[in-house]
Amino acid sequence: MSGYSITEASPRQKWIAGLLVAAYTIVTLVPLFWIVATGFKSPSDAIAYPPKVVFEPTLEGYVNLFTTRTRMNPDQLEELGPPQTWYDRIVRQYDMVISGPSRFGERFLNSVIIGFGSTFLSIFLGTLAAYAFSRFKVPLKDDLLFFILSTRMMPPIAVAIPIFLMFRTLGLSDTHLGMILLYTAVNISLAVWLLKGFIDEIPREYEEAALIDGYSRFQAFYKVVLPQAATGIASTAIFCLIFSWNEYAFAVLLTSGTAQTAPPFIPTIIGIGKDWPAVAAGTTLFLIPVMVFTILLRKHLLRGITFGAVRK
Amino acid sequence: MTHSPIERVAFATPPAIASRARGLSDRALAWIFVTPTIALLLAINIFPLVWTIRLSLTNYRANRANAELEWVGIRNYTRILTDGDIWLSMQATAHFLIWTIVLQVAIGFALAWLINRKFKGNDLWTTIIVLPMMLSPAVVGNFWTFLYQPQIGLFNYVVSFLTGIDPSSFSMIGDVSLAPWSIVIVDTWMWTPFVMLICLAGLRSIPDYIYEAAAIDRASPWRQFWTITVPMVLPFLMLAVLFRGIENFKMFDMVTLLTGGGPGSTTELTSINLKREAFEKWRTGYSSAYAIILFVTVFGLASIYVKALNKVKQR
Secondary structure, X not given: OOOOOOOOOOHHHHHHHXXXXXXXXXXXXXXXXXXXXXXXXXXXXXXXOOOOOOOOOOOHHHHHHHEEEEEOOHHHHHHHOOOOOHHHHHHHOOOEEEEEEOOHHHHHHHHXXXXXXXXXXXXXXXXXXXXXXXXXXXXXXXXXXXXXXXXXXXXXXXXXXXXXXXXXXXXXXXOHHHHHHHHHHHHHHHHHHHHHXXXXXXXXXXXXXXXXXXXXXXXXXHHHHHHHOHHHHHHXXXXXHHHHHHOOHHHHHHOOOOOOOHHHHHHHHOOOOOOHHHHHHHHHHHHHHHHHHHHHOHHHHHHHHOOOOOOO | OOOOHHHHHHHHOOHHHHOOOOOXXXXXXXXXXXXXXXXXXXXXXXXXXXXXXXXXXXXXOOOOOOOOOOEOOOHHHHHHHHOHHHHHHHHHHHHHHHHHHHHHHHHHHHHHHHHOOXXXXXXXXXXXXXXXXXXXXXXXXXXXXHHOOOOOOHHHHHHHHHHOOOHHHOOOOOOOOOHHHHHHHHHHHHHHHHHHHHHHHHHHOOOHHHHHHHHHOOOOHHHHHHXXXXXXXXXXXXXXXXXXXXXXXXXXXXXXXXXXXXXXXXOOOHHHHHHHHHXXXXXXXXXHHHHHHHHHHHHHHHHHHHHHHHHHHHO
């Protein structure tokens, strides 16, 4: 077979490869598509058989997700007068009135606070440690680095028991601060390893030039190295945020109300009357930030996941 | 970047001169930079681990405040290892681990190999393929219960459409023989992209000239695949297996929400079993011993595996 080259595929091969990958992608996307679509169905359309692909979209699921409602008898409803807003009208179809906001908004906000708080802290501490490991002679450097990585092997449930007891003693259970510290501890191993890879790639000469110019080490670090490491820091932050955003085990074991994030909360929506569109609406809203990040930062994903093993 | 005279001097300056810069010494700075991280890890990982070991030797129950600690020695450990439940959940875990790794490696490698053909739009497809692994396993597990519903679920509809089996005649998460597969399917759906990305990294790290040399030697494509592609990707593939293995041994969130360990205990993985002991039966001492056994198992298996991995890398 002369003239064959594995490095440059023939047009026919490319065509077949493209077709197969596209087929896999479409199959993979069906569950995601289904989540989004179910969020816009009415409860009866959601459980119709055969499953409905074409349906009349409604915001009922979203209204139900964000509100709590009470059933009223028709006489009482007469007295209230006509519904004032579009969401009142949706709820009124079922002889119900909105009695207040649901807890979804609160839980979502908790996810934002804890997610971003722990990401900021992991990046802050992780960058400092990674810089030190990359540039200085730290005693027992390799052992410390391995120790940092090994903390990720611990099953969350295994450490959850003493953390539960420890947080109870310190008054940290079910608090935002407690969850931020916990997620930071889990994320920091990844942050240090990824960031060390990025900082290793910045030539030392830049800092040495700054030092000759009369900068202190610290000034050289934040005026020269930090700007150079910005893209690496950004992609590491995404990985930390994705973890804190999605974490469930610690959240369900260590929080009950005040600091509970969305992942333990969304499954409880189904308990309220098998309302699949509301569950789907909550799931969709929760997935959107991560999806947007993934698409915006796709260039950095591959490098981040492989610890910078791929060089262009 | 323009090169001023001072920069040119700096580029040629050995580090010894540079380190005489003013401000904190490098040693002090290194300590200041590293200490917070180590302190946090000691407080939230090591201290609890030591505490778990201590608790595992007692009959402590966390739901009874101020209860007297009674030392029971290694009784918790012997009781766990002779208990049939732990072996059942180990079996469920092994089934889950083996099948998810086999499927994810096979599909993930095939996809990476196809994407490496550099066809039009492969970046776009790659971005979309990785979406499932960015999602919350708990939320995803919760939603898949809907797709698996026997009467109304999309999964059953598709299966019956393709095979003609009555969609209400089987329930993926309710049936004893199907439930272990229901969790394998969701995990494979979620994590195949991860294996794919790592394989892709491996494939892209192979320099073109090796293939060119092989082609000049008239090695067939099949031969090139087995003597170049596979050995060069193997370390990456093994790394992917290590990550997936550790993650799936710890698996808790997705399976808890999908099957909750049921029906019976067919999908009760070790973490789910452990959670039940610790936070439902509140046998804190007993479950601490259980946790230590699991941790030692992961750590031991991972260490042996990493040794094998390093051997493969050095070849």
